[in-house]
Amino acid sequence: MTNTTELKKEYEEIAGTGDAERSINLFHKVRALLETGELRVAVKEETGWVINSWVKSVILMGFKYGKLTEYGGNPLSFHDKDTFPVRSFITEDGIRVVPGGTSVRSGAYVAPGTVIMPPSYINTGAYVDSGCMIDSHALVGSCAQIGRNVHISAGSQIGGVLEPVNAMPVIIEDNVFVGGNCGIYEGTIIEENAVIGTGVILNGSTPLFDNTTGEFLRKSESSPLRVPAGAVVVAGSRPVSNSFGKDQGIHLYCPVIIKYRDKKTSSSIKLEDLLRS
Ligand SMILES: CC(C)(COP(=O)(O)OP(=O)(O)OC[C@H]1O[C@@H](n2cnc3c(N)ncnc32)[C@H](O)[C@@H]1OP(=O)(O)O)[C@@H](O)C(=O)NCCC(=O)NCCS
Secondary structure, rough: OOOOOHHHHHHHHHHOOOHHHHHHHHHHHHHHHHOOOOOOEEEOOOEEEEEEEEHHHHHHHHHHHOOEEEEEEEEEOOOOOOOEEEEEOOHHHOOOOOOOOOOOEEOOEEEOEEOOOOOOOEEEOOOOOOOOOOOOOOOOOOOOOEEOOEEEEEEEEEEOOOOOOOOOOOOEEEOOOOOOOEOOOHHHHHHHHOEOOOEEEEEOOEEEEOOOHHHOOOOOOOOEEEEEOOOOEEEEEEEEHHHHHHHHHOEEEEEEEEEEEEEHHHHHHHOHHHHHH
């Protein structure tokens, strides 16, 4: 197995030199490890999530030094950097990719036991663990980290964060349920077992109201917006507190933690195991 410490050292030697040949060579080694899941853009340590910003930098080298090429052929011809071909799987990988317009870009990892419904897109640097359902019209953006047994419902968008390189990617921890038409962006962390109700949008500027404590949860300089473990979040609104909006009774969008997951929630989002076998 290639030693990731050695690869990091190699990156530090190459960075800023403009050496295209060594950069591409390193990129290919890193891309291969991203695809086996041995290397990740972000890892959870005891202190919390840590970003491997050098890995993101190496992915960017693939864009810088890759050459535009044609994939496929007419009438279905596509044009992208030769460093990012579409990934192809074999039956033994244990991943079900249902036919119909889905694409998994190279540099993305998908664990066995995950189901990808069409059309979905999984971008480079993303990590999708086992037992997930990536439903139709879902996006797993670049570098997003998706834990075990996560359900990303139809139409939901998990934003990509390739730049700036030290920016936290979106992280969805184990056993999270993301309802239909949600949008999770800008390094937001959804902690394990949380339930994101239909149509909830969260980005780095969104205040999240916890109705169980009366507090607003926000991103800070040292921490991204975090949805606490087990929180049940639904789309809500709050009145504008000043200026003309207040006079007009205008409300702003405001996601609300209505409660923490209980038996009722689990029965509301109960999934059919047979669909995942
Ligand atoms: C969040 C969700 C799971 C409900 O959780 P739950 O634990 O069953 O919630 P409850 O029914 O106990 O509701 C608790 C309170 O929140 C309110 N509430 C629940 N879901 C809500 C929602 N999505 N929007 C606004 N309010 C909601 C309820 O009206 C109730 O309020 P009340 O006590 O004032 O009456 C559900 O609303 C949801 O979004 N499911 C996802 C559906 C989906 O997108 N599926 C995709 C595949 S089809």
